[in-house]
Amino acid sequence: MKDTTVILDNGHGCDTPGKRSPDGRHLEWQWCRRAVRAIGDALGSRGVTVEVLVPESRDVPLRERTERVRKIVGRSAGDCILVSVHNNAAGDGSEWLGARGWSAFVAPNASARSRMLARMMYDEACRAGMKGNRATPPDGCWVASLAICRDTPCPAVLTENLFQDNRDDVAVLGSVGGFEALVDIHVNGILNFINAARS
Ligand SMILES: [Zn+2]
Numbered sequence: 001m002k003d004t005t006v007i008l009d010n011g012h013g014c015d016t017p018g019k020r021s022p023d024g025r026h027l028e029w030q031w032c033r034r035a036v037r038a039i040g041d042a043l044g045s046r047g048v049t050v051e052v053l054v055p056e057s058r059d060v061p062l063r064e065r066t067e068r069v070r071k072i073v074g075r076s077a078g079d080c081i082l083v084s085v086h087n088n089a090a091g092d093g094s095e096w097l098g099a100r101g102w103s104a105f106v107a108p109n110a111s112a113r114s115r116m117l118a119r120m121m122y123d124e125a126c127r128a129g130m131k132g133n134r135a136t137p138p139d140g141c142w143v144a145s146l147a148i149c150r151d152t153p154c155p156a157v158l159t160e161n162l163f164q165d166n167r168d169d170v171a172v173l174g175s176v177g178g179f180e181a182l183v184d185i186h187v188n189g190i191l192n193f194i195n196a197a198r199s
Pocket of ligand 1: 011012019028086087
């Protein structure tokens with residue numbers, strides 16, 4: 001059985017405008033880098049090979065990110081999957097809004113395996129009580145033409161970890177228990193996917 005390499009992408013960079021809570025306390029680039037480190041450490045301790053796509057603090061353009069993914073997939077002897085970690089927003093960040101919850105996105109050209117990976121993380125989000133207050137599409141994932149999923153040659157899912165313009169969600173994002181639960185959604189969903197592929 002071939003090993004799976006998990007490629008973890010963290011959204012944006014310290015130089016990206018916006019992408020924060022209306023009060024400026026929550027910064028998406030920073031939260032996502034912290035989450036990716038924790039997800040990577042947890043998977044690594046279970047023997048999974050992890051590649052952090054953007055170790056830099058600065059924003060790396062999507063074209064370079066997708067090129068990095070292609071290189072990792074090209075030199076990997078086994079399978080690769082990609083998970084890009086983000087926070088959602090209902091508005092432009094100027095005001096607190098009502099939408100809450102966790103969601104997974106795949107590209108319109110997503111493979112069945114991409115959808116399966118999204119579904120497995122979504123099931124974990126439901127189990128963790130992170131579903132939020134919006135109606136989710138029946139198969140558990142949203143579809144959007146996101147370059148990091150669309151232009152990469154492996155199963156790819158973008159996760160939106162709660163809304164950074166909702167007060168209650170930002171409180172969860174900033175709490176120890178909330179952070180750990182969101183990390184676990186990724187770790188458990190990814191491990192379930194790898195184990196299902198092996199069986
Ligand atoms: Zn984002």
